[in-house]
Amino acid sequence: MAEKILLVEDEPALQDTLLYNLQKQGYEVEAVGDGLLALEAARRMQPDLLILDIMLPRMDGVEVCKTLRRENFTSPVIMLTARDDEIDRVVGLEVGADDYLTKPFSMRELMARVKAQLRRTQLIRAELDKIKTSEPATPQLLTFGNLSVNITRREVSLNDSPIPLKPQEYDLLLFFAEHKGQMLSREFILERVWGWDYIGDSRTVDVHVRWLRQKIEIDPGNPVRIVTVRGGGYRFEG
Ligand code: CA
Secondary structure, three states: OOOOEEEEEOOOOHHHHHHHHHHHHOOOEEEEEEHHHHHHHHHHHHHOOEEOOOOOOOOOOHHHHHHHHHOOOOOOOEEEEHHHHHHHHHOOOOOOOOOOEEEEEEEEEHHHHHHHHHHHHHHHHHHHHHHHOOOOOOOOEEEEEOEEEEEEOOEEEEEEOOEEEOOOHHHHHHHHHHOOOOEEEEEHHHHHHHHHOOOOHHHHHHHHHHHHHHHHHOOOOOOOOOOOOOOOOEEEEE
């Protein structure tokens, strides 16, 4: 589908020339000659690009651009200016244009800018699409007998039924699961799961281990999954 461009220029001869050349490139172009019509057309057609002259009847290009940006118009805006000293303000944050051309400019230069801006929009849209569809098709799953940890969904199941875990319990279980068979000291667990880089109260770990055992052990009093290691820590057996 052709990309839509709204062209706002009040000099008839220049408007005609720009319109002709843009259409020749295959763009779908609508042209208007004053600021208020520009606002109305931009809202209605939601163009992929706006080419906007600054000096316009009824409302100038700077006001048009500011107004549209306030309405969350996100398409690129190329400003046409007759004066070099306007450029800083126009492309700055205050007005929100993306690029500018100082009159007189060559048609080749305008086309290059138009292409560059539209290409940039396409790249941003492709990135956004990628983020939207980036959830992996198969969840990342760690399985230990009848116990499974779904990392994608932060869900733990026992015999295929989900068991409710508090966020800290989940983090602790995941840490154990990722270090299966290793002796983990209370201090190390505190540092890695709770993010404490000082020797905190290591009873916190004991309390959470007790809660976890009640949820995932057959006999929490005689644990076989999270076993206590003499001399100061725990080991996850799976
Ligand atoms: Ca003008």
